[in-house]
Amino acid sequence: EVQLLESGGGLVQPGGSLRLSCAASGFTFSSYPMSWVRQAPGKGLEWVSAISGSGGTTYYPDSVKGRFTISRDNSKSKFYLQMNSLRAEDTAVYYCARDMRGSSAWDYWGQGTRVTVSS
Amino acid sequence: QSALTQPASVSGSPGQSITISCTGTSSDVGSYNLVSWYQQHPGKAPKLMIYEVTKRPSGVSNRFSGSKSGNTASLTISGLQAEDEADYYCCSYAGSSTLVFGGGTKLTVL
Numbered sequence: 001e002v003q004l005l006e007s008g009g010g011l012v013q014p015g016g017s018l019r020l021s022c023a024a025s026g027f028t029f030s031s032y033p034m035s036w037v038r039q040a041p042g043k044g045l046e047w048v049s050a051i052s053g054s055g056g057t058t059y060y061p062d063s064v065k066g067r068f069t070i071s072r073d074n075s076k077s078k079f080y081l082q083m084n085s086l087r088a089e090d091t092a093v094y095y096c097a098r099d100m101r102g103s104s105a106w107d108y109w110g111q112g113t114r115v116t117v118s119s
Numbered sequence: 120q121s122a123l124t125q126p127a128s129v130s131g132s133p134g135q136s137i138t139i140s141c142t143g144t145s146s147d148v149g150s151y152n153l154v155s156w157y158q159q160h161p162g163k164a165p166k167l168m169i170y171e172v173t174k175r176p177s178g179v180s181n182r183f184s185g186s187k188s189g190n191t192a193s194l195t196i197s198g199l200q201a202e203d204e205a206d207y208y209c210c211s212y213a214g215s216s217t218l219v220f221g222g223g224t225k226l227t228v229l
Contacts, residue, residue: 037165044122044223045157045165045208050216059216095164104212105155105170112164 002026002108004096009113012086020081022096022110029077033099036081038092086117123209123221130227136197139224141209142190147219149190153212156185156194160205204228
C-alpha cells in the first residue's frame with residue numbers, strides 16, 4: 001500500500017525558515033518524481049515544486065523560485081522542502097504527492113502538514 | 120502562470136448529471152492532453168479522479184468522465200450521488216515543467 005506521511009510543519013515568523021519532510025512507503029521510491037502542493041486557508045490548490053526520481057532535476061513556479069528548495073534521499077525513501085524567507089502568503093497546508101510518470105498528475109497524496117507564517 | 124478558470128459553484132440533484140468547466144489558454148490546456156481533475160472533501164487530501172484529459176485511475180467510478188475542446192477541459196459527473204458533494208480542481212501542464220491549477224468548484228448535491 002502506497003503511503004506518504006508529511007512532517008515538519010508549524011508556526012514560523014516572517015523571514016524565517018522551515019523544512020518539511022515526506023516519508024514514502026509501499027513503492028519503489030526512486031522510480032517516481034515527487035511533488036509538493038499547497039493549499040492556503042479557504043483557498044485552492046497550488047503546485048509548489050517537483051523533483052525527478054534521481055533528484056537531479058527540480059522544478060518550481062515563480063512564486064517560490066529562489067526561496068524554496070526540494071530535495072530527496074532515495075536511500076531513506078524521503079523527500080524534503082526547505083522553505084526560506086517565508087512570507088505570510090506561504091501559510092498553507094502542504095501536501096506531498098507522487099507523480100504519475102509522464103502524466104503530469106498525482107495519484108497518491110499525504111494527509112498534509114500545516115505551515116503558519118505569522119509574528 | 121495564471122490559474123485556470125473554473126466556476127465557483129455548481130449544483131445538481133441526485134441522479135442528475137453535471138459538468139464542470141476548466142478554461143485555460145493555448146499555452147496550457149489547449150496545447151497538452153495533460154489535464155487532471157481532483158476531488159477534495161473538507162479537511163481531506165485531494166483525490167485523483169481523471170488524468171490525461173479522459174483517463175480514470177483504477178477504483179474511480181465510471182460516473183466520472185473528462186473531455187477537452189480547445190482551451191477548455193470539462194469534468195462530467197453522471198448519476199449524482201450525495202457523496203459526490205465536494206470541491207473539484209482541474210490542473211494542466213503549462214509547459215517548461217510547470218503545472219497550473221484551477222481555482223476550484225464547489226459541487227452541491229441538492
